[in-house]
Amino acid sequence: MTKKYSREALDRLKSHAMSRANGNADMTRVVLQLDHSSSAVGGSEVAAALAEGLSDSAYIVVAGSDGASFQAPKVVVTTPDGVVRSFMNVTSQDVAEIVRQIGEGLEEPDDDEPFIGHQRRIALDSAGAMSATDINEYVSHGGFAGLSRALEMSPEAVIDEVKESGLRGRGGAYFPAALKWEGARRVDRSPKYLVVNSEEGEPGIFKDRLLMEAVPYRILEGMTIAAYATGVEQAYLYINAEAELSAQRMQNALDQARGAGLLGENILGTDFSLNVEIRRGAGGYVCGEETTLLNTMEGYRREPRPRPPFPTESGLWAMPTVINNPETLCSVSFILANGADEFKKIGSEAATGTKIVSLSGSVQRAGVVEVPMGTTLRQIVYDIGGGTQDGRDLIGLAVGGPSSGVFPPSMLDTPIAPGQLHEAGVMLGAGGVIALDDRTTIPTVVRSLAAYNADESCGKCTPCREGTPRMVDALDRLIGGKGSSGDIDELLQLADVVGAASLCGLGQAAGGPITSAIHFFKQEVFALAE
Numbered sequence: 001m002t003k004k005y006s007r008e009a010l011d012r013l014k015s016h017a018m019s020r021a022n023g024n025a026d027m028t029r030v031v032l033q034l035d036h037s038s039s040a041v042g043g044s045e046v047a048a049a050l051a052e053g054l055s056d057s058a059y060i061v062v063a064g065s066d067g068a069s070f071q072a073p074k075v076v077v078t079t080p081d082g083v084v085r086s087f088m089n090v091t092s093q094d095v096a097e098i099v100r101q102i103g104e105g106l107e108e109p110d111d112d113e114p115f116i117g118h119q120r121r122i123a124l125d126s127a128g129a130m131s132a133t134d135i136n137e138y139v140s141h142g143g144f145a146g147l148s149r150a151l152e153m154s155p156e157a158v159i160d161e162v163k164e165s166g167l168r169g170r171g172g173a174y175f176p177a178a179l180k181w182e183g184a185r186r187v188d189r190s191p192k193y194l195v196v197n198s199e200e201g202e203p204g205i206f207k208d209r210l211l212m213e214a215v216p217y218r219i220l221e222g223m224t225i226a227a228y229a230t231g232v233e234q235a236y237l238y239i240n241a242e243a244e245l246s247a248q249r250m251q252n253a254l255d256q257a258r259g260a261g262l263l264g265e266n267i268l269g270t271d272f273s274l275n276v277e278i279r280r281g282a283g284g285y286v287c288g289e290e291t292t293l294l295n296t297m298e299g300y301r302r303e304p305r306p307r308p309p310f311p312t313e314s315g316l317w318a319m320p321t322v323i324n325n326p327e328t329l330c331s332v333s334f335i336l337a338n339g340a341d342e343f344k345k346i347g348s349e350a351a352t353g354t355k356i357v358s359l360s361g362s363v364q365r366a367g368v369v370e371v372p373m374g375t376t377l378r379q380i381v382y383d384i385g386g387g388t389q390d391g392r393d394l395i396g397l398a399v400g401g402p403s404s405g406v407f408p409p410s411m412l413d414t415p416i417a418p419g420q421l422h423e424a425g426v427m428l429g430a431g432g433v434i435a436l437d438d439r440t441t442i443p444t445v446v447r448s449l450a451a452y453n454a455d456e457s458c459g460k461c462t463p464c465r466e467g468t469p470r471m472v473d474a475l476d477r478l479i480g481g482k483g484s485s486g487d488i489d490e491l492l493q494l495a496d497v498v499g500a501a502s503l504c505g506l507g508q509a510a511g512g513p514i515t516s517a518i519h520f521f522k523q524e525v526f527a528l529a530e
Contacts, residue, residue, distance in 0.1 A: 064214025066128025146336030222329025400429030405516025464507030
């Protein structure tokens with residue numbers, strides 16, 4: 001670079017941000033956690049009531065969720081003397097009482113919150129507490145320190161730092177992030193592209209939306225670091241068409257970052273430039289597969305491409321392309337700000353860092369949680385999730401989304417880790433955990449997962465197109481009392497063929513629900529054939 005990076009530009013931004021924060025020091029801070037989940041249960045109405053009811057001695061901060069979906073809508077009040085009080089499951093009718101309590105003086109709550117207390121947060125740090133719409137808050141809390149440090153290093157040194165951290169991609173495949181960056185940087189062709197895969201189309205996974213709606217600036221910081229390291233000057237955020245609030249928050253973040261000199265030409269006074277645009281996906285599980293995503297960006301059908309060549313060699317418009325997940329990029333921000341060694345202290349030697357898990361189903365505390373790699377499913381479901389609803393019997397867990405499988409309660413002490421959690425076909429995937437209680441049955445759940453995979457098949461390759469519906473047909477016969485042991489044999493054969501011969505990950509993993517159910521729930525499955 002001909003222009004040497006100086007911290008002065010970021011220091012000026014931080015000084016401005018801190019002065020704005022100090023201007024509100026004598027006022028009561030009212031944080032409303034407004035995201036797609038709280039909006040669905042009256043969050044927008046609460047926002048309107050707060051705007052109308054609060055006095056001039058208080059100000060509203062619009063944040064994303066802290067992950068505690070079971071508490072939404074949530075309002076957190078901090079008085080000038082430091083008293084913090086949280087109000088959960090707020091309705092617009094509750095706002096008058098909150099305003100009254102603010103006026104009369106809040107008392108310190110005496111309840112302990114186990115949901116967040118059992119977590120270790122990197123990507124979700126300050127989610128729900130920090131503004132999701134004002135870049136100054138992120139800067140004043142140390143935001144862009146990772147980018148600042150990266151710009152003092154060579155691109156190769158940045159890649160080495162990420163490689164040393166052991167960071168693997170968090171989208172589900174867990175490919176080492178630095179190797180992907182290194183591969184793209186090595187290709188002597190330009191332009192090069194960066195695509196952030198925020199499609200997240202599968203059921204039971206909702207972490208990326210929360211990140212975009214709660215910490216959009218952290219994602220942008222990680223993007224900018226990745227682009228600098230790989231020689232990219234054009235990046236795209238690929239966001240699911242249904243994730244409207246996510247797209248709005250990210251567009252607002254882009255606009256503010258450009259205005260602050262953190263995106264666009266000559267970032268922070270250097271020769272490094274980066275343009276970022278949003279692209280909306282048409283929706284669909286298969287669009288999360290990276291080559292399918294690239295096809296849709298180019299205007300083609302949502303179908304995967306044969307590999308090789310891999311996107312790092314020939315991706316978007318046949319140019320070198322790095323595809324990363326938002327969660328991965330949030331970890332990148334932490335690594336560059338704190339160093340690879342700090343990241344390696346979290347998790348295990350084989351799997352460093354944290355993992356965000358979407359926890360749902362029959363749990364008392366559903367939401368998005370972040371835990372160190374190596375945390376057990378029992379800790380996630382019981383310590384954080386509070387166990388099953390109404391104390392019902394846990395019959396199993398659906399782990400990793402529709403392209404994974406089901407575990408019995410006896411596997412609760414399984415630690416989460418990249419890749420397969422069991423050879424029967426259960427994978428961590430993007431990180432979904434759905435608790436199943438005695439109001440359902442494992443065959444019914446497996447049938448739902450199999451039907452979803454069949455519906456979402458793009459139809460390009462014969463094994464997936466023809467095999468996934470046949471799996472559903474065999475399950476229907478068994479569940480409907482018209483099946484036989486031959487149907488179970490057919491299910492195992494189809495799972496094997498579809499997995500071995502399909503073009504992309506959807507088909508390759510579509511047999512997971514089948515094989516895991518037959519392995520772990522043999523008695524329930526074979527009883528259907530009697």
